Amino acid sequence: TLITAAAGTTVGWTSPTLPILLAPDSPIVTSPDQSSWIASIMILCSAASPIPAAYLADRIGTKKTLLLASVPYIIGWILVMFAGNVPTIYASRLISGLGYGIAYTTAPMYLGEIASDDVRGAMATLITVMSKFGILSQYCIGPYVSMLGLASFNIAIPILFVVTFSTMPESPYYYIKQGQKQEAEASLKKLRGRSYVRDELESMNNLVSENMKEKGRWKDLFYVGGNRKGLIILMGIYFTQQFCGSTAIISYAQQIFGAAEGGLGAEESCILFGTVQLLTSAMSSQLVDRLGRKPLLLISSCGVGLANVIIGAYFFMKHQNSEYLVSLKFIPIVVIPIFIFSYTIGLATVPFAITSEIFPTNIKSKATCVIQIFVALMTFAVTKLYQVVADNLGNYVAFWGFGALSVLGVIFILLQLPETKGQSFAAIQEKLYSPNKVVYEKDEDEMARVKITL
Known part of the structure; x- marks a missing residue:
């Protein structure tokens, strides 16, 4: 997951860097419109890499x-x-976007396939934990070093990833799909160590054999009912993830805190903000396999919705030069961390767990590819449009809009998302693809049984 820490650095880099580029003594003269493109163009380009990555x-x-x-x-x-000019920065962001798209398309697949059923959710949420670590590193280091110094730190992360990840085994599912049974067994033994059980390998073999009876085609994502349902569920969740305003706040954190004038310096506020992100994502990785995916997403969506409304109200009073503002300057420092806690506990982490487990083997890479393109386009829209809306209509309009869309997300999750906590790939697929209601349970002796409601 170090590769997602590298992704986090490219997202968080804009927060300390854009104020430097927009300053009167900027080393590279940059306009506000160019700054919004610097923030958003990386995500836009990431939409180009999921298809080749899949x-x-x-x-x-x-x-x-x-x-x-x-x-x-x-x-x-x-x-x-x-870099000596803005076009060079554009080029760097475009190229980094390719890596971002590949990482977020492939990492959920790899982690979902190497993890056992009881820790798969926690493993998948490590994507977010490491991403938040990358973002926090930018908030802590960026304001106090030059652009060259920050870039020198950031380049070390993908290099370290190559050195360490090279020792990891390939996914056993990949070997099984290729008919390389011995390599699959060796991979699983290396992953499980002493807890290796041959029955797990047989279960993988059976699932892949069943899934691969028919070659997954792109049109099957839309014409096969279970695939279509999974795609709609994930698109709804990721839409909520992006349009709750998370990406805008992360990308423009230092500018938002500066505009809020909350009593704490913008740089220090960002460090607080990033620390809350990292700690909460680590907490979520422990809760996702205990409380379940759906409860965390509902708590998360309600929390960000409420926080957006409050932050919007604060900016509205600031816009109106309200006399009450002096006594309410604590709101940004209190409510934005609450927003980040709420966002990170569910919306930032849980979708990756669901992505890693909801689709059959024969269609998983294509489904993940479509989802990542969708996410990239949504993220670009939020990152680019936030600056436009904030500059022309006011910050309060942007945050109230995020709040309204968060409420819609709560309704969608409540009505559409099935719970997948602790269930095998086979059980999850039964739930999505069977017209019957299938519930997999374990008794006190850890014996599995199936309950079917016709």
Whole structure:
């Protein structure tokens, strides 16, 4: 998951860097419109890489594909080191976006396939934990070093990923799909160590054999009922994840805290903000397999919705020069961390767990690819439009809009999302693809049984 820490650095980098670029003594003269493109163009470009990433994951395996993701990051930071104008920064962000798309397409697949059923959710949420670590590193280091210094730190992360991840085994599911049974067994033994059980390998073999009876086609995502249902569920969740305003706050954190004038410096506020993100994502990784996916997402969506309304009200009073504002300057410092806690406990982490487990083997890479393209376009829209709305209509309009969309997300999750906590891939697929209601339970002796309601 170090590769997602590298992704986090590319997202968080704009927060300390844009104020430097927009300052009167900027080393690279940058307009506000150019700054919004610097923040958003990386995510837009990330929409171009999920299709080749999905193809490569099927052809050469998820491990090698993840290793390839490090190359665009390294090139991107080298360009930042030598940047002397805005077009060079654009180029660095475009290239980094390719790595971002590959990483977020492939990492959920790899982690979902190597993890056992009881820890799969926690493993998948590590994507977010490491991403938040990357973001926090930018908040802690960025304001106090030059652009060259920050880029030098950032380039070390993908290099370290290549060195460490090279020792990891390929997914056993990939070997099984390729008919390499001995390699699959060796991979699973390395992953499980002493807890290796041959029955798990047989279960993988049976599931892949069943899934691969028919070759997954792109149109099957939309014409097969279970695939279509899974796609709609994930698109709804990821739409809520992006349009609750999370990406805008992360990308423009230092500017938002500066505009809020909450009594704490913008740089210090960002460090507080990033620390809450990291600690909460670590907490979520422990809760996702205990409380379940759906409860965490509902708590998260309600929390960000309420926080957006309060933050919007604060900015509205600031816009109106309200006399009450002096006594309410604590609101940004209190409510924005509450927003981040609420967002990170569910919306930031749980969707990756669901992505890793909801689709059959024969269609998983294609489904993940479509989801990542959708997420990239939504993230670009939020990142680009936030600056436009905030500049022309006011910050309060943007936050109230985020609040309204968060409420819609609560309704969608409540009505559409099934619970998948602790269930095998086979059980989850039965739930989505069977017209009957199938519930997998364990008794006190850990014996599995199936309850079917016709």
